[in-house]
Amino acid sequence: MYDIGEYVGADNPPAALRLIDRFEAAFAFLADAPGLGHVRTDIVPRASGLRFWTVGIYLVIYCPAAHGINVIRVLSGYRDVSAVLRRSE
Numbered sequence: 001m002y003d004i005g006e007y008v009g010a011d012n013p014p015a016a017l018r019l020i021d022r023f024e025a026a027f028a029f030l031a032d033a034p035g036l037g038h039v040r041t042d043i044v045p046r047a048s049g050l051r052f053w054t055v056g057i058y059l060v061i062y063c064p065a066a067h068g069i070n071v072i073r074v075l076s077g078y079r080d081v082s083a084v085l086r087r088s089e
Contacts, residue, residue: 001074004058019056026055027071034064043082050085061085 001023009016030037030053037051037060044050050072053060057077062069073088075081 001071004074004076022055023058023060023074026053026060027069030060030062031068034062034069037062044085 001020005016005020008019034051037053039046040050040052043052049063051062051064053062054077055074059075059077059081060071061073061075061081062071073084075084
């Protein structure tokens with residue numbers, strides 16, 4: 001997430017700060033209701049427990065946890081998400 005903020009901030013620092021705020025708001029929202037994210041069986045098996053939530057053009061990939069969520073990755077929606085996740089295994 002912070003790498004994305006640095007990338008955006010190179011051209012537009014105020015936009016980067018707004019984007020980081022949007023990510024943090026999404027994390028807090030999802031921590032209160034972790035089941036709201038989408039299960040994407042076209043990307044990962046249901047048994048993985050991963051859920052997906054969009055923030056603008058970005059995809060928050062997370063797992064519900066006992067007290068909130070564990071954010072796994074934040075990726076551009078333009079990337080091949082399934083390939084990135086396979087490389088991360």
